[in-house]
Amino acid sequence: EKGGHKHFMHKEIHEQPRAVADTLRGRMLLSEGDVHFEGWNLSADKVRALTKVTILACGTSWHSGIVGKAMIESLARLPVEVELASEFRYRDPIVEPTHLAIAISQSGETADTLAAFKEAKARGATALALCNVIGSAMTREADITILTNAGPEIGVASTKAFTTQLVGLYLLAVKLGRMRGTLTVKAAQEHLTALTEVPKMIEDVLKCEPSVKRVAREFMGAQDFLFLGRGPMHPVALEGALKLKEISYIHAEGYAGGEMKHGPIALIDEKMPVVIIAPKQPHVAYEKIIGNIEEVRARGGKVIAIIDEDDTHVATLADHIIRIPAASALLAPVVATIPMQLLSYHVADLRGNDVDQPRNLAKSVTVE
Numbered sequence: 241e242k243g244g245h246k247h248f249m250h251k252e253i254h255e256q257p258r259a260v261a262d263t264l265r266g267r268m269l270l271s272e273g274d275v276h277f278e279g280w281n282l283s284a285d286k287v288r289a290l291t292k293v294t295i296l297a298c299g300t301s302w303h304s305g306i307v308g309k310a311m312i313e314s315l316a317r318l319p320v321e322v323e324l325a326s327e328f329r330y331r332d333p334i335v336e337p338t339h340l341a342i343a344i345s346q347s348g349e350t351a352d353t354l355a356a357f358k359e360a361k362a363r364g365a366t367a368l369a370l371c372n373v374i375g376s377a378m379t380r381e382a383d384i385t386i387l388t389n390a391g392p393e394i395g396v397a398s399t400k401a402f403t404t405q406l407v408g409l410y411l412l413a414v415k416l417g418r419m420r421g422t423l424t425v426k427a428a429q430e431h432l433t434a435l436t437e438v439p440k441m442i443e444d445v446l447k448c449e450p451s452v453k454r455v456a457r458e459f460m461g462a463q464d465f466l467f468l469g470r471g472p473m474h475p476v477a478l479e480g481a482l483k484l485k486e487i488s489y490i491h492a493e494g495y496a497g498g499e500m501k502h503g504p505i506a507l508i509d510e511k512m513p514v515v516i517i518a519p520k521q522p523h524v525a526y527e528k529i530i531g532n533i534e535e536v537r538a539r540g541g542k543v544i545a546i547i548d549e550d551d552t553h554v555a556t557l558a559d560h561i562i563r564i565p566a567a568s569a570l571l572a573p574v575v576a577t578i579p580m581q582l583l584s585y586h587v588a589d590l591r592g593n594d595v596d597q598p599r600n601l602a603k604s605v606t607v608e
């Protein structure tokens with residue numbers, strides 16, 4: 241059932257080209273520059289009248305929400321707030337009938353997300369579920385459901401659910417952008433064309449596994465890890481840290497690069513590996529991230545840099561490099577997440593941990 245893989249998590253990491261292709265299939269109308277979602281029932285008037293999107297999620301799904309914010313804001317020009325579901329409902333949130341509430345959840349059963357989603361709906365928001373399990377509680381609550389089609393995810397650590405959520409959010413951002421008139425047909429076609437390349441891009445990035453494994457071997461004994469990323473790489477840094485904590489039980493923190501000097505820099509010494517996610521893109525502030533690398537090196541920290549295939553500069557500054565294919569700003573998070581998943585997987589496996597069933601964790605958190 242694991243198809244030759246040692247763990248479900250490893251199988252699910254390698255399934256991502258297929259999972260993403262299944263999430264895209266039948267939804268991209270390339271010649272029209274539009275997106276088709278089964279059961280979409282929001283009128284153009286309603287979409288144009290939207291004033292805000294509120295994303296509700298927990299854990300890894302919350303990280304995908306942060307990426308989704310960038311996608312929806314840039315393509316549909318709608319303000320997006322990303323809320324931890326467990327906080328949202330306890331603070332008398334402002335919800336209007338012109339708001340779209342999006343619950344993001346692999347299982348569709350996470351108690352906090354479900355409760356927040358119900359709360360937003362009760363206060364008049366339109367409720368959209370981005371979910372991997374058809375018939376789950378969230379899909380039953382939703383006015384509209386977009387399925388991620390990742391297939392069953394068995395490993396407790398979320399992998400293919402996350403990347404399929406990212407492409408699902410991208411499709412949604414294109415759809416909203418077209419309906420609101422903020423995205424031209426031509427621009428939409430370019431985004432959709434980029435999306436068609438994602439399965440192949442993931443196949444390519446999976447080839448970094450041997451270099452990730454070497455890094456895992458070198459740092460499997462570390463007590464702490466720091467993950468840094470700017471712009472669209474910030475949620476990838478958060479996700480890298482969460483994955484590592486969950487299955488390797490190594491303390492890890494994810495930070496936006498610019499925040500380092502406001503505190504975490506105090507932690508850096510020669511024992512501290514720092515994963516710096518530094519593909520070369522305008523939104524990542526490449527020069528600034530190079531500054532981060534120098535700051536870490538100056539304090540003896542060990543830099544593991546995730547960089548573009550053709551990068552020649554960072555390659556000379558870092559202690560270890562992991563190369564990934566170049567991607568657009570909105571798709572780079574999909575690509576850059578793969579080495580994060582592989583790193584946590586191999587560290588956990590080398591430490592002899594139960595990768596698919598990490599201690600203290602459940603696949604679906606149905607208590608609040």
Ligand code: F6R
Nearest residue numbers: 299300301345346347350397398
């Ligand atoms: C991380 C992980 C959890 C879930 C979170 C939400 O690997 O699996 O953080 O992402 O519990 O679960 P869903 O997406 O099912 O609502």
